[in-house]
Amino acid sequence: MSAVYISGLGSISCQKTFDNNEFLDEIITYTDTVITAVNPNYKEYIKPAAARRMAKGIKMGVVASRIALNDANKEQIDAIITGTGMGCVRDSEKFVSAIIDNNEQYLTPTSFIQSTHNTVGGQIALELQCKGYNFTYVHASVSFESALLDASLQLENDEANTILIGGVDELGDHTVAIHKIVNHIKPEKIDSTALLNATTEGAVFGEGANFFVVSNKKQASNYAEVLAITTYNTVSKNKIQQLAQEFLQDNGINIGDIDAIVLGNNGDVKHDSFYHELSSGIFQNTQQIYYKHLCGEFNTASSFGLWLASKILKTQHLPDVVKINNKSITNYTTILLYNQYRGENHSFTLLRKC
Amino acid sequence: MEVLKQELKENIIEQLNLEDITVEDIADNDILFGDGLGLDSIDALELIVMLDKNYGIKLTDPKEGREIFGSIEIMAKYITEHRTK
Numbered sequence: 285m286s287a288v289y290i291s292g293l294g295s296i297s298c299q300k301t302f303d304n305n306e307f308l309d310e311i312i313t314y315t316d317t318v319i320t321a322v323n324p325n326y327k328e329y330i331k332p333a334a335a336r337r338m339a340k341g342i343k344m345g346v347v348a349s350r351i352a353l354n355d356a357n358k359e360q361i362d363a364i365i366t367g368t369g370m371g372c373v374r375d376s377e378k379f380v381s382a383i384i385d386n387n388e389q390y391l392t393p394t395s396f397i398q399s400t401h402n403t404v405g406g407q408i409a410l411e412l413q414c415k416g417y418n419f420t421y422v423h424a425s426v427s428f429e430s431a432l433l434d435a436s437l438q439l440e441n442d443e444a445n446t447i448l449i450g451g452v453d454e455l456g457d458h459t460v461a462i463h464k465i466v467n468h469i470k471p472e473k474i475d476s477t478a479l480l481n482a483t484t485e486g487a488v489f490g491e492g493a494n495f496f497v498v499s500n501k502k503q504a505s506n507y508a509e510v511l512a513i514t515t516y517n518t519v520s521k522n523k524i525q526q527l528a529q530e531f532l533q534d535n536g537i538n539i540g541d542i543d544a545i546v547l548g549n550n551g552d553v554k555h556d557s558f559y560h561e562l563s564s565g566i567f568q569n570t571q572q573i574y575y576k577h578l579c580g581e582f583n584t585a586s587s588f589g590l591w592l593a594s595k596i597l598k599t600q601h602l603p604d605v606v607k608i609n610n611k612s613i614t615n616y617t618t619i620l621l622y623n624q625y626r627g628e629n630h631s632f633t634l635l636r637k638c
Numbered sequence: 639m640e641v642l643k644q645e646l647k648e649n650i651i652e653q654l655n656l657e658d659i660t661v662e663d664i665a666d667n668d669i670l671f672g673d674g675l676g677l678d679s680i681d682a683l684e685l686i687v688m689l690d691k692n693y694g695i696k697l698t699d700p701k702e703g704r705e706i707f708g709s710i711e712i713m714a715k716y717i718t719e720h721r722t723k
Contacts (some may be wrong), residue, residue, distance in 0.1 A: 336655040389692040392653075393683045492694055 285512065286440035287636060288432075288510040292356025292497035294348040294595035295591045296321050297579045298490050303348070304355050307503060307595050308603040311578070314476045317469050318460055318489045319580045330411075337394055338407065339374040341454030346411055349448055356497035362444035363417035364405050365434050366452065367427035368585020370495075371401030373456035381458070388588040404452050417444065425625035426515040428452060428587040428598025428634065432498075433513050439500045450495030460489060468626070474551060479577040480608070482551035490580015494587035496594070502625035506638040507594040508619075511535055516630045524558055524630070526564045531632045543616045544596065545610070546589045548623035550581040555627045562622060563608065572594075572608035588622040593619045597637045642714045650710075652682050653688055664709040674709075684706060694722030 295301035299312055302324040310324065321344060326335055329347045340347070345366070353359070389498030397403075402420035409418050417438065421430035438444045463469045470486040476619040479488065512535045519527060533537065545567045546588070547559045563572050573596075581587040596602055596616055621633040645680075647661045654677065664675065671677045677685075684694055689695040691708075694719065697703050706716045 332658055336657055386691070392687045393680055396681070428642050476713075 285436055286514055287500055287502065288436045288439055288498050288508065289500065289502055290496050290507040290594050291499050291505065292352045292354070292358065292493065293507060293591055293594055294353075294355060295492070295494045295498075295588065296344040297492035298322060299578050301462055302351060304351065307599055307601060308578070308605060311605050312344060314488075315473050316488065317349055317407025317464070317471075317473055319476070320454060321440070321491050322456060334411075335362070339372055339398060340611045341368075341372050341374065341452055341491070341493070342379065342398065342407050343388070343489070343493070344454065345450060345578070346407050348452070348493035348495040348507060349408045349450060350411070352448065352450070352497050356502050358446060358497055359419070360412065361414060361416070361448045361497065363435070363447045364408050364414060364419075365417075365431040365449045366403055366405040366420045367402065367429070367431035367446060367584050367587070368420060368422060368426050369420065369424050369450050370453050370456075370459065372399050372403045373459045374454055374549070375399035375403075377456045377458045385428055387398050408448065412508045416637055423629070424483065425583050425586065425623065425629040426631050428584040428590075429513055429515050429631040431516070432510065432590075432622070432633070435498050436510065439498070446495055446497060446499040448495060450493060451587030452493035453491055453582040453584050455489060455491045457513040463489065470551070476577040479551040480549055480574065482614070483553060485552055485554045487550040487552050487576070487581035490576075490585065491615065492579050492588060494591045496630070498524040502638065504638070508597040508598070508635045510638055511634040511636050513631065513633045518604075518628060519630050520626075521524065521558055521627075524561045527630075528562060528620070528632060529566065531634070532620070535634055537618065537634065539566050539570070541618050542567065542570050542620045543613050544573055544593075544602070544619045546573045546575065546593050546619060546621040548576060548586060548589060548625075549574045549608075550576045552626070555624070558624050558627065559622070569611070569638070571602070571611040573602070573606045574608050575606055578605070581625070583625070586621065589621050589623060590633065590635075593621055593635050597635060639714055642717060643710050646710055646713055646717075649692070651683070651687060653684055664710060667709050670707055670709060677707075691716070693717050693720075695720050708722060
């Protein structure tokens with residue numbers, strides 16, 4: 285894998301992360317089963333005429349990408365690669381509901397036009413007038429990782445020098461209702477500070493958009509270098525430690541070289557055991573970090589994990605609120621991220637300080 | 639007619655999600671498209687559906703819409719003359 289440097293980032297999440305001058309200085313705690321993203325002032329970024337047709341997911345994506353570009357001091361990029369698990373579910377729900385409610389009559393165009401999965405990538409391109417490569421990956425909880433992998437290949441093949449990548453997912457009322465029925469959302473309200481002590485199946489759902497400017501140019505202002513990324517659709521629990529070790533070995537890294545591991549624990553007693561395999565196994569002496577109590581669970585929540593790891597590497601500050609254990613690390617150089625959702629779509633991402 | 643005009647303004651604001659616009663901001667003779675209220679071709683499609691759904695008026699010729707959607711005053715007059723519900 286050729287060098288992939290993160291030169292800018294932007295995050296809209298259930299925390300006030302849209303201000304890049306702050307790094308989880310002020311934490312919002314929740315006691316709920318579903319938590320929603322904190323809105324920045326969208327009007328500062330999107331003209332009213334354009335914003336009126338945008339559902340929250342599109343607004344979050346457009347604004348997070350703008351924040352990332354500003355952070356990287358970039359006006360233009362060569363490509364836009366987006367990951368989304370559910371796409372623009374609000375407009376999808378609106379359009380499908382209208383079909384049902386109106387007996388397949390009187391269908392209006394706006395929600396249909398805006399309901400496709402690649403609407404966010406398209407709107408970002410329109411805002412930037414970027415006519416370059418534009419692709420959207422829809423691969424459940426490895427949607428964002430697929431986007432990152434594509435970006436690394438684009439950079440490796442010199443197809444592009446600077447790429448905007450991101451993960452975005454929004455909550456929709458009907459989608460939430462369905463996930464509650466099938467118990468993918470927890471039955472009881474959970475105090476976000478006690479997520480890891482939850483005793484039930486399911487997760488606390490959230491939403492958000494995390495965008496990154498990645499390039500092949502090394503510069504002092506970069507956040508981190510993405511050393512490697514890999515994904516697996518299905519993995520048995522007893523193989524996860526072996527896969528982690530092989531991933532590190534393939535990249536010439538020992539377990540002892542990992543300064544911190546960022547885990548995607550969501551408090552689901554049935555599926556968090558994958559994380560426990562690692563945290564109580566080969567990484568028991570490593571600083572362990574979690575984040576889904578801050579952003580909730582959604583298909584591209586791992587993009588928040590990458591945002592968090594990138595911030596840690598650049599600032600060399602580990603906020604207490606994300607610590608699972610407490611190891612005294614003086615210099616964060618190499619961070620491993622591991623995520624899965626409901627035992628499927630696993631990903632490992634390796635980051636190094638620039 | 640005044641009630642219909644008020645209803646049209648409310649429906650247009652809601653259907654087209656004109657967040658920063660109130661009923662008081664739209665005068666009866668304001669131009670709705672282009673330099674006026676700034677509506678565009680997608681909004682025209684939304685208004686055609688609204689006429690059909692709310693007033694039973696089916697517009698088959700897009701050129702017809704261009705004239706009918708000139709202003710709230712023109713719309714209200716057309717609806718009054720052609721509504722079937």
